[in-house]
Amino acid sequence: MAIIEVAHLRKAYSGRTVLDDVSFSVEEGEVFGILGPNGAGKTTTVECVEGLRRPDAGTIRVLGLDPARDARALREVVGVQLQQTQLPENLKVGEALDLYASFYQAPRDWRELLEEWGLTELRRNRFGKLSGGQRQRLFIALALIGDPKVVFLDELTTGLDPQARRATWELVKRVQARGVTTVLVSHFMDEVEELCDRVAVIDRGTVVALDTPAGLVGSNAGPQQMRFTLLVDTDPVPLLAALPGVTAVDRDGAHVTVHGTGDFATTVAARLAQEHLLVTDLRIDQRSLEDAFIALTGRPFDH
Amino acid sequence: MHALAKLTTVETKLLLREPGSLVSVLIPLFFLIVFGASTPKNDTVLLPMGMAIAVGLIGLYLLPTTLAGYRERGILRRLSTTPVRPGYLLAVQLLLQLVLLAAATALQLTVAGGVLGIHLPARALPVVLVCALGTAAMFAVGLLIAALAPNGRAANGIGVLLYFPMAYLAGLIQPVAQMPANLARIGEFTPLGAFRAGLHQAWSGQAPDLLPLVLLAVYTVVISAVAARCFRWE
Missing domain, CATH: 3.40.50.300 (P-loop containing nucleotide triphosphate hydrolases)
Known part of the structure:
Protein backbone atom coordinates (compact mmCIF):
# COMPACT_ATOMS: atom_id res chain seq x y z
CA MET A 1 0.00 0.00 0.00
CA SER A 219 20.90 -0.02 -15.56
CA ASN A 220 22.55 3.34 -15.78
CA ALA A 221 26.19 2.91 -14.97
CA GLY A 222 27.11 1.93 -18.54
CA PRO A 223 29.33 -1.01 -19.46
CA GLN A 224 31.37 -2.62 -16.72
CA GLN A 225 34.43 -4.80 -16.73
CA MET A 226 35.32 -8.11 -15.12
CA ARG A 227 38.91 -9.33 -15.19
CA PHE A 228 40.50 -12.63 -14.24
CA THR A 229 43.42 -14.93 -14.99
CA LEU A 230 42.65 -18.43 -16.20
CA LEU A 231 44.51 -21.26 -14.45
CA VAL A 232 43.75 -23.73 -17.24
CA ASP A 233 44.84 -23.44 -20.82
CA THR A 234 41.62 -23.06 -22.75
CA ASP A 235 39.92 -20.40 -24.87
CA PRO A 236 36.99 -19.00 -22.89
CA VAL A 237 35.83 -16.59 -25.61
CA PRO A 238 33.29 -18.85 -27.35
CA LEU A 239 31.97 -19.95 -23.97
CA LEU A 240 31.41 -16.47 -22.51
CA ALA A 241 30.67 -14.21 -25.49
CA ALA A 242 27.15 -15.53 -25.91
CA LEU A 243 26.12 -15.09 -22.26
CA PRO A 244 23.35 -12.56 -21.54
CA GLY A 245 24.69 -9.10 -20.70
CA VAL A 246 28.16 -9.77 -22.06
CA THR A 247 29.11 -7.31 -24.79
CA ALA A 248 32.71 -8.32 -25.50
CA VAL A 249 35.44 -10.68 -24.32
CA ASP A 250 39.15 -9.85 -24.74
CA ARG A 251 41.90 -12.35 -24.14
CA ASP A 252 45.60 -11.75 -23.71
CA GLY A 253 47.15 -15.13 -22.99
CA ALA A 254 45.68 -16.26 -19.68
CA HIS A 255 44.38 -12.74 -18.86
CA VAL A 256 40.73 -12.31 -19.76
CA THR A 257 38.62 -9.15 -19.69
CA VAL A 258 34.84 -9.45 -20.03
CA HIS A 259 32.78 -6.34 -20.83
CA GLY A 260 29.12 -6.29 -20.06
CA THR A 261 26.11 -4.57 -18.57
CA GLY A 262 23.70 -5.33 -15.76
CA ASP A 263 24.29 -8.45 -13.71
CA PHE A 264 26.59 -10.10 -16.27
CA ALA A 265 29.37 -10.77 -13.75
CA THR A 266 27.25 -13.24 -11.79
CA THR A 267 26.33 -15.06 -14.99
CA VAL A 268 29.95 -15.25 -16.09
CA ALA A 269 31.13 -16.52 -12.70
CA ALA A 270 28.39 -19.15 -12.65
CA ARG A 271 29.33 -20.32 -16.13
CA LEU A 272 33.01 -20.59 -15.23
CA ALA A 273 32.16 -22.65 -12.17
CA GLN A 274 29.85 -24.86 -14.18
CA GLU A 275 32.67 -25.63 -16.62
CA HIS A 276 35.13 -26.16 -13.72
CA LEU A 277 37.39 -23.47 -15.13
CA LEU A 278 39.55 -22.27 -12.26
CA VAL A 279 40.43 -18.59 -12.25
CA THR A 280 42.49 -16.31 -10.06
CA ASP A 281 42.88 -12.52 -9.60
CA LEU A 282 39.16 -12.05 -10.19
CA ARG A 283 38.30 -8.36 -10.25
CA ILE A 284 35.03 -6.58 -11.00
CA ASP A 285 35.10 -2.82 -11.57
CA GLN A 286 32.39 -1.67 -9.18
CA ARG A 287 30.31 1.13 -10.60
CA SER A 288 28.72 3.45 -8.12
CA LEU A 289 25.62 5.58 -7.95
CA GLU A 290 27.89 8.44 -8.90
CA ASP A 291 28.55 6.82 -12.29
CA ALA A 292 24.82 6.22 -12.61
CA PHE A 293 24.15 9.90 -11.98
CA ILE A 294 26.61 10.94 -14.67
CA ALA A 295 24.98 8.51 -17.08
CA LEU A 296 21.51 9.87 -16.21
CA THR A 297 22.21 13.57 -16.42
CA GLY A 298 25.26 13.73 -18.65
CA ARG A 299 27.24 15.70 -16.09
CA PRO A 300 29.13 15.04 -12.89
CA PHE A 301 27.38 15.20 -9.55
CA ASP A 302 28.33 18.51 -8.02
CA HIS A 303 27.30 19.06 -4.45
CA MET B 1 -4.26 23.54 26.30
CA HIS B 2 -1.70 21.11 27.63
CA ALA B 3 0.74 22.19 24.91
CA LEU B 4 0.20 25.87 25.66
CA ALA B 5 0.87 25.34 29.37
CA LYS B 6 4.05 23.37 28.59
CA LEU B 7 5.18 25.98 26.11
CA THR B 8 4.67 28.71 28.71
CA THR B 9 6.63 26.77 31.34
CA VAL B 10 9.54 26.05 29.03
CA GLU B 11 9.67 29.59 27.63
CA THR B 12 9.62 30.98 31.17
CA LYS B 13 12.64 28.85 32.04
CA LEU B 14 14.41 30.00 28.88
CA LEU B 15 13.67 33.64 29.66
CA LEU B 16 15.09 33.23 33.17
CA ARG B 17 18.22 31.57 31.76
CA GLU B 18 18.75 34.46 29.34
CA PRO B 19 21.12 37.01 30.90
CA GLY B 20 19.40 39.78 28.88
CA SER B 21 16.25 39.46 30.99
CA LEU B 22 18.14 40.01 34.22
CA VAL B 23 19.98 42.97 32.69
CA SER B 24 16.67 44.54 31.58
CA VAL B 25 15.40 44.37 35.15
CA LEU B 26 18.62 45.39 36.89
CA ILE B 27 19.75 48.37 34.76
CA PRO B 28 16.69 50.55 35.53
CA LEU B 29 16.77 49.46 39.16
CA PHE B 30 20.45 50.33 39.43
CA PHE B 31 19.72 53.73 37.85
CA LEU B 32 16.91 54.34 40.35
CA ILE B 33 19.01 53.43 43.38
CA VAL B 34 22.09 55.46 42.30
CA PHE B 35 20.14 58.67 41.61
CA GLY B 36 17.27 58.03 44.01
CA ALA B 37 19.48 58.17 47.10
CA SER B 38 20.09 61.92 46.62
CA THR B 39 16.66 62.84 45.28
CA PRO B 40 14.06 64.90 47.15
CA LYS B 41 11.03 62.88 48.29
CA ASN B 42 8.65 64.84 46.07
CA ASP B 43 10.60 64.11 42.88
CA THR B 44 8.44 63.48 39.78
CA VAL B 45 11.18 62.88 37.21
CA LEU B 46 13.24 59.91 38.34
CA LEU B 47 10.69 57.09 38.45
CA PRO B 48 9.13 57.91 35.06
CA MET B 49 12.70 57.84 33.66
CA GLY B 50 13.46 54.46 35.23
CA MET B 51 10.17 52.96 34.07
CA ALA B 52 10.75 54.23 30.53
CA ILE B 53 14.27 52.73 30.53
CA ALA B 54 12.78 49.31 31.38
CA VAL B 55 10.18 49.57 28.60
CA GLY B 56 12.88 50.70 26.17
CA LEU B 57 15.29 47.87 27.01
CA ILE B 58 12.69 45.12 26.84
CA GLY B 59 10.78 46.48 23.84
CA LEU B 60 13.76 47.50 21.71
CA TYR B 61 16.29 44.91 22.71
CA LEU B 62 15.03 41.76 24.43
CA LEU B 63 11.79 41.20 22.51
CA PRO B 64 13.10 41.62 18.94
CA THR B 65 16.33 39.71 19.65
CA THR B 66 14.38 36.74 21.01
CA LEU B 67 11.80 36.65 18.22
CA ALA B 68 14.24 37.17 15.35
CA GLY B 69 16.49 34.51 16.88
CA TYR B 70 13.61 32.03 16.95
CA ARG B 71 12.94 32.65 13.29
CA GLU B 72 16.64 32.52 12.36
CA ARG B 73 17.12 29.18 14.13
CA GLY B 74 14.15 27.69 12.27
CA ILE B 75 12.27 27.15 15.52
CA LEU B 76 9.07 28.74 14.20
CA ARG B 77 9.35 26.60 11.07
CA ARG B 78 10.00 23.44 13.06
CA LEU B 79 6.87 24.20 15.10
CA SER B 80 4.77 24.52 11.98
CA THR B 81 5.48 20.83 11.23
CA THR B 82 3.82 19.87 14.54
CA PRO B 83 0.12 20.15 15.44
CA VAL B 84 0.96 23.36 17.35
CA ARG B 85 0.82 26.67 15.47
CA PRO B 86 4.02 28.77 15.58
CA GLY B 87 1.83 31.77 16.44
CA TYR B 88 1.40 30.26 19.92
CA LEU B 89 5.11 30.67 20.55
CA LEU B 90 5.00 34.35 19.57
CA ALA B 91 1.96 34.91 21.79
CA VAL B 92 3.62 33.16 24.75
CA GLN B 93 6.81 35.19 24.24
CA LEU B 94 4.91 38.51 24.10
CA LEU B 95 3.03 37.57 27.25
CA LEU B 96 6.21 36.61 29.12
CA GLN B 97 8.02 39.79 28.12
CA LEU B 98 5.02 41.74 29.42
CA VAL B 99 5.25 39.85 32.68
CA LEU B 100 8.97 40.57 32.86
CA LEU B 101 8.31 44.28 32.27
CA ALA B 102 5.57 44.26 34.93
CA ALA B 103 8.03 42.65 37.35
CA ALA B 104 10.74 45.23 36.55
CA THR B 105 8.23 48.06 37.06
CA ALA B 106 6.81 46.61 40.28
CA LEU B 107 10.33 46.19 41.62
CA GLN B 108 11.15 49.84 40.87
CA LEU B 109 7.94 51.09 42.47
CA THR B 110 8.52 48.97 45.57
CA VAL B 111 12.11 50.13 45.98
CA ALA B 112 11.24 53.78 45.26
CA GLY B 113 8.20 53.88 47.51
CA GLY B 114 9.31 51.49 50.24
CA VAL B 115 13.07 51.96 50.52
CA LEU B 116 13.88 55.38 49.06
CA GLY B 117 10.62 56.97 50.23
CA ILE B 118 10.00 58.71 46.88
CA HIS B 119 6.47 60.02 46.31
CA LEU B 120 4.13 57.78 44.31
CA PRO B 121 1.04 59.17 42.50
CA ALA B 122 -2.17 58.99 44.50
CA ARG B 123 -4.26 58.03 41.51
CA ALA B 124 -3.27 54.74 39.88
CA LEU B 125 -5.54 54.89 36.84
CA PRO B 126 -3.61 57.50 34.80
CA VAL B 127 -0.36 55.61 35.52
CA VAL B 128 -1.84 52.30 34.39
CA LEU B 129 -3.29 53.88 31.26
CA VAL B 130 0.00 55.53 30.26
CA CYS B 131 1.92 52.33 31.03
CA ALA B 132 -0.43 50.24 28.90
CA LEU B 133 -0.23 52.58 25.92
CA GLY B 134 3.51 53.15 26.24
CA THR B 135 4.24 49.43 26.49
CA ALA B 136 2.02 48.72 23.50
CA ALA B 137 3.82 51.35 21.40
CA MET B 138 7.33 50.17 22.35
CA PHE B 139 6.45 46.49 21.87
CA ALA B 140 5.11 47.42 18.43
CA VAL B 141 8.51 48.95 17.61
CA GLY B 142 10.14 45.73 18.91
CA LEU B 143 7.89 43.60 16.70
CA LEU B 144 8.78 45.76 13.71
CA ILE B 145 12.50 45.23 14.39
CA ALA B 146 11.86 41.48 14.70
CA ALA B 147 9.95 41.53 11.40
CA LEU B 148 12.65 43.41 9.49
CA ALA B 149 15.87 42.00 10.98
CA PRO B 150 17.31 39.07 9.00
CA ASN B 151 18.59 37.36 12.17
CA GLY B 152 18.90 37.60 15.93
CA ARG B 153 22.20 39.43 15.86
CA ALA B 154 20.93 42.04 13.43
CA ALA B 155 17.85 42.54 15.61
CA ASN B 156 20.13 43.03 18.60
CA GLY B 157 22.21 45.57 16.67
CA ILE B 158 19.19 47.52 15.42
CA GLY B 159 17.72 47.52 18.94
CA VAL B 160 20.90 48.91 20.50
CA LEU B 161 21.31 51.47 17.70
CA LEU B 162 17.75 52.69 18.17
CA TYR B 163 17.85 52.62 21.96
CA PHE B 164 20.40 55.37 22.53
CA PRO B 165 18.95 58.11 20.28
CA MET B 166 15.44 57.24 21.42
CA ALA B 167 16.47 57.23 25.07
CA TYR B 168 18.27 60.56 24.66
CA LEU B 169 15.34 62.26 22.91
CA ALA B 170 12.98 60.85 25.53
CA GLY B 171 15.05 62.45 28.27
CA LEU B 172 16.27 59.20 29.77
CA ILE B 173 19.98 59.93 29.50
CA GLN B 174 19.69 63.54 30.62
CA PRO B 175 16.58 64.93 32.34
CA VAL B 176 14.50 67.03 29.91
CA ALA B 177 15.05 70.14 32.03
CA GLN B 178 18.76 70.02 31.14
CA MET B 179 18.23 69.26 27.44
CA PRO B 180 18.19 71.84 24.63
CA ALA B 181 14.58 72.99 24.43
CA ASN B 182 14.05 72.13 20.77
CA LEU B 183 15.40 68.56 21.21
CA ALA B 184 13.21 68.09 24.27
CA ARG B 185 10.22 69.29 22.23
CA ILE B 186 11.03 66.84 19.40
CA GLY B 187 11.50 64.10 21.96
CA GLU B 188 7.94 64.43 23.19
CA PHE B 189 6.76 63.20 19.81
CA THR B 190 8.80 59.96 19.90
CA PRO B 191 7.14 56.85 21.39
CA LEU B 192 9.51 56.62 24.34
CA GLY B 193 9.39 60.40 24.91
CA ALA B 194 5.58 60.49 24.82
CA PHE B 195 5.56 57.64 27.33
CA ARG B 196 7.91 59.40 29.73
CA ALA B 197 6.04 62.71 29.35
CA GLY B 198 2.71 61.00 30.06
CA LEU B 199 4.13 59.32 33.16
CA HIS B 200 5.64 62.59 34.35
CA GLN B 201 2.21 64.25 34.15
CA ALA B 202 0.64 61.39 36.07
CA TRP B 203 3.33 61.75 38.74
CA SER B 204 2.88 65.51 39.04
CA GLY B 205 -0.84 65.00 39.56
CA GLN B 206 -1.67 67.20 36.54
CA ALA B 207 -4.78 66.55 34.52
CA PRO B 208 -3.55 64.05 31.90
CA ASP B 209 -2.66 65.74 28.64
CA LEU B 210 -4.26 63.98 25.70
CA LEU B 211 -1.41 64.49 23.23
CA PRO B 212 1.02 61.80 24.55
CA LEU B 213 -1.81 59.28 24.93
CA VAL B 214 -3.11 59.84 21.42
CA LEU B 215 0.44 59.73 20.03
CA LEU B 216 1.11 56.39 21.76
CA ALA B 217 -2.14 54.90 20.51
CA VAL B 218 -1.40 56.00 16.93
CA TYR B 219 2.16 54.66 17.11
CA THR B 220 0.85 51.31 18.38
CA VAL B 221 -1.72 50.90 15.63
CA VAL B 222 0.46 52.06 12.73
CA ILE B 223 3.71 50.34 13.72
CA SER B 224 2.15 47.01 14.66
CA ALA B 225 0.20 47.00 11.38
CA VAL B 226 3.45 47.47 9.43
CA ALA B 227 5.17 44.81 11.57
CA ALA B 228 2.36 42.33 10.91
CA ARG B 229 2.60 42.96 7.16
CA CYS B 230 6.38 42.51 7.09
CA PHE B 231 6.65 39.54 9.43
CA ARG B 232 8.05 36.37 7.91
CA TRP B 233 7.86 32.95 9.54
CA GLU B 234 11.07 31.77 7.92
Missing part, protein backbone atom coordinates in the same frame (compact mmCIF):
# COMPACT_ATOMS: atom_id res chain seq x y z
CA ALA A 2 1.34 3.42 -0.96
CA ILE A 3 1.78 5.67 2.08
CA ILE A 4 2.73 8.69 0.01
CA GLU A 5 1.50 9.44 -3.48
CA VAL A 6 2.82 12.41 -5.39
CA ALA A 7 1.58 13.10 -8.90
CA HIS A 8 2.58 15.79 -11.41
CA LEU A 9 3.89 18.26 -8.87
CA ARG A 10 4.79 21.70 -10.18
CA LYS A 11 6.19 24.67 -8.32
CA ALA A 12 7.71 27.95 -9.49
CA TYR A 13 9.17 30.80 -7.45
CA SER A 14 8.69 34.15 -9.15
CA GLY A 15 8.63 32.63 -12.59
CA ARG A 16 11.57 30.26 -12.06
CA THR A 17 10.46 26.62 -12.30
CA VAL A 18 11.71 24.64 -9.33
CA LEU A 19 9.62 21.49 -9.73
CA ASP A 20 8.44 20.28 -13.10
CA ASP A 21 6.09 17.28 -13.13
CA VAL A 22 7.46 15.37 -10.15
CA SER A 23 5.73 12.05 -9.45
CA PHE A 24 6.57 9.15 -7.14
CA SER A 25 5.03 6.98 -4.49
CA VAL A 26 6.40 5.59 -1.25
CA GLU A 27 5.37 2.18 0.05
CA GLU A 28 4.69 1.32 3.66
CA GLY A 29 7.78 0.53 5.69
CA GLU A 30 10.36 1.45 3.09
CA VAL A 31 13.21 3.92 3.28
CA PHE A 32 12.68 6.11 0.25
CA GLY A 33 15.55 8.31 -0.86
CA ILE A 34 15.32 11.60 -2.67
CA LEU A 35 18.73 12.22 -4.17
CA GLY A 36 20.04 15.13 -6.13
CA PRO A 37 22.57 17.93 -6.13
CA ASN A 38 21.94 21.11 -4.15
CA GLY A 39 19.23 23.23 -5.71
CA ALA A 40 17.71 20.30 -7.60
CA GLY A 41 14.34 20.69 -5.87
CA LYS A 42 14.61 17.94 -3.23
CA THR A 43 13.74 20.10 -0.25
CA THR A 44 10.94 21.90 -2.08
CA THR A 45 9.48 18.49 -2.96
CA VAL A 46 9.42 17.22 0.62
CA GLU A 47 8.24 20.56 1.95
CA CYS A 48 5.22 20.29 -0.37
CA VAL A 49 4.63 16.74 0.89
CA GLU A 50 4.97 17.89 4.53
CA GLY A 51 2.46 20.69 3.89
CA LEU A 52 4.94 23.50 4.53
CA ARG A 53 4.59 24.71 0.93
CA ARG A 54 1.72 24.63 -1.51
CA PRO A 55 2.53 23.29 -4.97
CA ASP A 56 1.26 25.27 -7.97
CA ALA A 57 -0.18 22.10 -9.48
CA GLY A 58 -0.32 18.35 -8.86
CA THR A 59 -1.78 16.14 -6.18
CA ILE A 60 -0.24 14.84 -2.97
CA ARG A 61 -1.67 12.24 -0.61
CA VAL A 62 0.05 11.22 2.60
CA LEU A 63 -1.77 8.41 4.41
CA GLY A 64 -4.76 9.44 2.31
CA LEU A 65 -4.59 13.05 3.55
CA ASP A 66 -4.08 16.16 1.46
CA PRO A 67 -1.26 18.14 3.14
CA ALA A 68 -2.76 21.48 2.10
CA ARG A 69 -6.33 20.73 3.25
CA ASP A 70 -5.85 18.30 6.14
CA ALA A 71 -2.76 19.93 7.61
CA ARG A 72 -3.73 19.46 11.25
CA ALA A 73 -4.62 15.79 10.90
CA LEU A 74 -1.44 15.18 8.91
CA ARG A 75 0.83 16.80 11.51
CA GLU A 76 -0.34 14.32 14.12
CA VAL A 77 0.97 11.39 12.06
CA VAL A 78 4.17 12.63 10.44
CA GLY A 79 7.51 13.43 12.01
CA VAL A 80 9.88 15.91 10.45
CA GLN A 81 13.55 16.69 10.81
CA LEU A 82 14.16 19.89 8.88
CA GLN A 83 17.37 20.91 7.23
CA GLN A 84 19.29 23.48 9.30
CA THR A 85 16.94 23.78 12.24
CA GLN A 86 18.16 24.46 15.72
CA LEU A 87 16.67 24.70 19.17
CA PRO A 88 17.14 27.49 21.71
CA GLU A 89 20.72 27.33 23.09
CA ASN A 90 19.54 27.07 26.69
CA LEU A 91 16.87 24.41 26.16
CA LYS A 92 17.76 21.12 27.85
CA VAL A 93 17.47 17.81 26.02
CA GLY A 94 14.82 16.43 28.40
CA GLU A 95 12.80 19.65 28.25
CA ALA A 96 12.83 19.62 24.45
CA LEU A 97 11.38 16.10 24.29
CA ASP A 98 8.87 16.76 27.07
CA LEU A 99 7.74 19.96 25.30
CA TYR A 100 7.39 18.40 21.85
CA ALA A 101 5.54 15.42 23.33
CA SER A 102 2.88 17.83 24.63
CA PHE A 103 2.11 18.96 21.07
CA TYR A 104 0.65 15.59 20.03
CA GLN A 105 -2.56 13.82 21.02
CA ALA A 106 -0.95 10.40 21.36
CA PRO A 107 2.80 10.93 21.80
CA ARG A 108 5.35 8.32 22.75
CA ASP A 109 6.74 8.34 26.26
CA TRP A 110 9.57 10.87 26.01
CA ARG A 111 11.63 9.14 28.70
CA GLU A 112 11.50 5.97 26.66
CA LEU A 113 12.75 7.87 23.61
CA LEU A 114 15.57 9.37 25.66
CA GLU A 115 16.62 5.86 26.58
CA GLU A 116 16.19 4.51 23.06
CA TRP A 117 18.38 7.18 21.46
CA GLY A 118 21.05 7.17 24.15
CA LEU A 119 20.09 10.61 25.42
CA THR A 120 19.31 9.76 29.04
CA GLU A 121 22.77 10.84 30.17
CA LEU A 122 22.37 14.11 28.28
CA ARG A 123 18.87 14.97 29.46
CA ARG A 124 20.07 17.88 31.58
CA ASN A 125 22.49 19.16 28.95
CA ARG A 126 21.66 22.32 27.09
CA PHE A 127 21.21 22.19 23.31
CA GLY A 128 24.04 24.69 22.81
CA LYS A 129 26.51 22.30 24.45
CA LEU A 130 25.69 19.24 22.33
CA SER A 131 27.98 17.88 19.62
CA GLY A 132 26.78 17.56 16.03
CA GLY A 133 26.09 13.85 16.43
CA GLN A 134 24.22 14.34 19.71
CA ARG A 135 22.07 17.03 18.09
CA GLN A 136 21.20 14.68 15.24
CA ARG A 137 20.13 12.03 17.76
CA LEU A 138 17.94 14.58 19.50
CA PHE A 139 16.40 15.70 16.20
CA ILE A 140 15.57 12.14 15.22
CA ALA A 141 14.05 11.54 18.65
CA LEU A 142 11.99 14.74 18.25
CA ALA A 143 10.83 13.61 14.81
CA LEU A 144 9.62 10.35 16.39
CA ILE A 145 8.00 11.84 19.50
CA GLY A 146 4.50 12.02 18.01
CA ASP A 147 4.65 8.29 17.21
CA PRO A 148 4.45 9.05 13.47
CA LYS A 149 3.68 6.66 10.62
CA VAL A 150 6.04 8.56 8.32
CA VAL A 151 9.23 10.49 9.08
CA PHE A 152 11.00 12.93 6.82
CA LEU A 153 14.71 13.30 7.37
CA ASP A 154 16.25 16.15 5.37
CA GLU A 155 20.05 16.27 4.96
CA LEU A 156 20.56 14.43 8.18
CA THR A 157 24.33 14.05 7.98
CA THR A 158 25.41 17.30 6.34
CA GLY A 159 28.19 18.85 8.39
CA LEU A 160 28.93 15.69 10.40
CA ASP A 161 32.34 14.02 10.47
CA PRO A 162 32.61 10.58 8.84
CA GLN A 163 32.30 8.74 12.16
CA ALA A 164 29.19 10.62 13.22
CA ARG A 165 27.72 10.05 9.75
CA ARG A 166 28.16 6.28 10.07
CA ALA A 167 26.60 6.40 13.53
CA THR A 168 23.65 8.39 12.18
CA TRP A 169 23.14 5.79 9.44
CA GLU A 170 22.72 3.16 12.14
CA LEU A 171 20.04 5.36 13.70
CA VAL A 172 18.12 5.50 10.42
CA LYS A 173 18.28 1.72 10.19
CA ARG A 174 16.80 1.55 13.67
CA VAL A 175 13.94 3.85 12.65
CA GLN A 176 13.25 1.54 9.73
CA ALA A 177 13.41 -1.51 11.98
CA ARG A 178 10.54 -0.01 13.97
CA GLY A 179 8.45 -0.10 10.79
CA VAL A 180 8.27 3.66 10.34
CA THR A 181 8.16 4.66 6.69
CA THR A 182 11.08 7.00 6.08
CA VAL A 183 11.71 9.61 3.42
CA LEU A 184 15.38 10.50 3.34
CA VAL A 185 16.56 13.59 1.48
CA SER A 186 20.24 13.57 0.71
CA HIS A 187 22.91 14.75 -1.64
CA PHE A 188 25.26 11.97 -0.54
CA MET A 189 25.46 9.00 -2.89
CA ASP A 190 26.96 6.63 -0.35
CA GLU A 191 24.27 7.46 2.20
CA VAL A 192 21.45 6.69 -0.20
CA GLU A 193 23.17 3.53 -1.42
CA GLU A 194 23.58 2.31 2.16
CA LEU A 195 20.14 3.16 3.54
CA CYS A 196 17.46 3.37 0.90
CA ASP A 197 15.20 0.67 -0.52
CA ARG A 198 14.31 2.88 -3.46
CA VAL A 199 15.59 6.20 -4.73
CA ALA A 200 14.14 9.01 -6.79
CA VAL A 201 16.95 10.93 -8.46
CA ILE A 202 15.91 14.55 -8.87
CA ASP A 203 17.80 16.87 -11.16
CA ARG A 204 16.73 20.37 -12.19
CA GLY A 205 13.25 19.87 -10.80
CA THR A 206 12.39 16.58 -12.46
CA VAL A 207 12.66 12.93 -11.47
CA VAL A 208 15.29 11.54 -13.85
CA ALA A 209 15.25 8.00 -12.42
CA LEU A 210 13.40 5.95 -9.82
CA ASP A 211 14.70 2.53 -8.84
CA THR A 212 16.51 0.57 -6.16
CA PRO A 213 20.10 1.77 -5.65
CA ALA A 214 21.39 -1.47 -7.20
CA GLY A 215 18.97 -1.10 -10.09
CA LEU A 216 20.10 2.45 -10.71
CA VAL A 217 23.72 1.42 -10.76
CA GLY A 218 23.05 -1.64 -12.91
